[in-house]
Amino acid sequence: MSEWDSFDEIRSAKGVWLTDSKGRKIIDAVGSMWCNVWGHSNPDLIRAITTQSKKLQHSSMFNLTNEPAEKLAENLVKISPKMHKVFYSDNGSSAMEIAIKLSLQYWKNIGEKKRTKIATLENGYHGDTFGAMSVGYVPEFFGKFKKQLFTTLQFPVPNEYRVPNGITFLDHQNHCLEKIEKEFSQRNDIAAFIMESGAQVAGGVIIYPKGFQKKISQLCKKYNVLFVLDEIATGFGRLGSMFQYEEQKSIPDIVAYGKMLTGGYLTMAATLVNKTVYDSFLGEFNDWKHLFHGHTYTGNPIAAAVALENLKMYKKHNLIKRIKSTSKIFEEYYQKISEIDVVGDIRHKGMLMGIEIVSNKEKKTAIHTKKSINKIFFDEGKKNGIYLRTLGNIVMLVPPLAITETEMRLLLEKTISTIESAKLKVI
Numbered sequence: 226m227s228e229w230d231s232f233d234e235i236r237s238a239k240g241v242w243l244t245d246s247k248g249r250k251i252i253d254a255v256g257s258m259w260c261n262v263w264g265h266s267n268p269d270l271i272r273a274i275t276t277q278s279k280k281l282q283h284s285s286m287f288n289l290t291n292e293p294a295e296k297l298a299e300n301l302v303k304i305s306p307k308m309h310k311v312f313y314s315d316n317g318s319s320a321m322e323i324a325i326k327l328s329l330q331y332w333k334n335i336g337e338k339k340r341t342k343i344a345t346l347e348n349g350y351h352g353d354t355f356g357a358m359s360v361g362y363v364p365e366f367f368g369k370f371k372k373q374l375f376t377t378l379q380f381p382v383p384n385e386y387r388v389p390n391g392i393t394f395l396d397h398q399n400h401c402l403e404k405i406e407k408e409f410s411q412r413n414d415i416a417a418f419i420m421e422s423g424a425q426v427a428g429g430v431i432i433y434p435k436g437f438q439k440k441i442s443q444l445c446k447k448y449n450v451l452f453v454l455d456e457i458a459t460g461f462g463r464l465g466s467m468f469q470y471e472e473q474k475s476i477p478d479i480v481a482y483g484k485m486l487t488g489g490y491l492t493m494a495a496t497l498v499n500k501t502v503y504d505s506f507l508g509e510f511n512d513w514k515h516l517f518h519g520h521t522y523t524g525n526p527i528a529a530a531v532a533l534e535n536l537k538m539y540k541k542h543n544l545i546k547r548i549k550s551t552s553k554i555f556e557e558y559y560q561k562i563s564e565i566d567v568v569g570d571i572r573h574k575g576m577l578m579g580i581e582i583v584s585n586k587e588k589k590t591a592i593h594t595k596k597s598i599n600k601i602f603f604d605e606g607k608k609n610g611i612y613l614r615t616l617g618n619i620v621m622l623v624p625p626l627a628i629t630e631t632e633m634r635l636l637l638e639k640t641i642s643t644i645e646s647a648k649l650k651v652i
């Protein structure tokens with residue numbers, strides 16, 4: 226905060242444009258922290274919110290239910306292959322806490338008490354609460370809490386830009402998978418393998434190579450480990466398909482959704498489970514198999530109503546098809562972006578792009594400065610009319626999913642001019 230002094234206040238927003246208190250407009254390349262689907266002030270989403278808020282604003286889901294939450298659960302199960310039931314929460318971190326608790330308690334419920342360990346990928350991110358920090362341990366973010374976090378088994382993730390010397394990327398990928406199989410085959414205490422689906426986003430836009438996620442799902446089946454996917458940042462079209470687990474042919478036992486679920490308008494997340502996991506929580510009251518978990522705003526009817534409208538719009542406007550075409554605009558700019566002398570790597574899938582900023586292209590040295598890279602890019606972005614947020618040395622482009630092709634070109638042009646001017650301040 227001492228570096229930032231104060232933040233610009235956003236007063237209103239329409240489509241992909243944010244307007245601040247001084248009337249300046251900037252294009253939202255962050256998609257309201259990666260969750261915006263249709264742009265800001267969408268009339269259909271606003272109508273869904275206002276209509277529902279006149280009927281029922283909130284009612285507990287302890288012993289009760291409500292119509293929008295019920296309907297949304299039916300819809301989510303219908304569009305999520307092999308999923309059976311939904312557990313609501315109000316943010317992605319909580320959805321992952323629930324996934325962790327469900328997967329640990331599942332084994333207790335079926336009488337296998339030894340399975341207590343969680344396996345994860347290095348560099349994964351699943352939220353900022355303690356369980357989520359434990360399974361998604363990013364040292365730079367969470368190092369100060371390391372002692373308080375529970376330990377997990379961490380496995381390396383193949384990053385095509387940083388393949389160890391002397392081996393091919395395919396070898397690298399195979400080594401990562403072999404490590405998982407070796408560990409799985411030697412122990413019987415692993416409860417679940419938890420990973421982001423399709424790509425690691427906060428960890429620097431590491432897009433998994435083809436077959437990687439599928440192979441892990443197969444290893445989980447082979448060694449009787451629950452397979453848990455986090456689609457919070459990558460599902461709902463962000464990476465170009467509705468759910469990455471379908472595209473990657475890797476059916477999970479538990480999957481979490483968040484961010485784009487409500488189009489990015491209200492706070493809601495969901496943890497879905499298959500029938501086997503769900504059934505393990507059934508029993509007589511005295512069996513104590515139920516999950517002790519619930520949040521005040523679980524299944525909030527206004528959030529559920531806007532999520533329902535959002536899902537309706539995906540279908541009506543064939544959003545996934547539209548994303549497939551808009552995301553090609555990113556490719557048109559590969560050449561121009563990679564020619565910038567501080568750009569080491571471009572990683573892109575669907576409506577997500579990560580541009581890695583380096584100080585030495587040959588040596589792939591991540592750019593490093595005592596100043597905040599995020600602040601430098603934010604300030605330069607603002608001068609260029611774009612809201613940008615970097616993660617470490619990665620410039621993240623995560624625009625609203627329904628951005629038009631013209632707006633995409635503008636966003637990319639503004640990104641290029643921002644990198645050009647920011648580099649002078651970083652080096």
Ligand SMILES: Cc1ncc(COP(=O)(O)O)c(C=O)c1O
Nearest residue numbers: 316317318350351352455457458
């Ligand atoms: C993959 C992933 N999982 C979980 C979360 C946590 O979601 P929330 O910020 O809603 O708690 C995030 C947030 O960025 C995320 O990217």
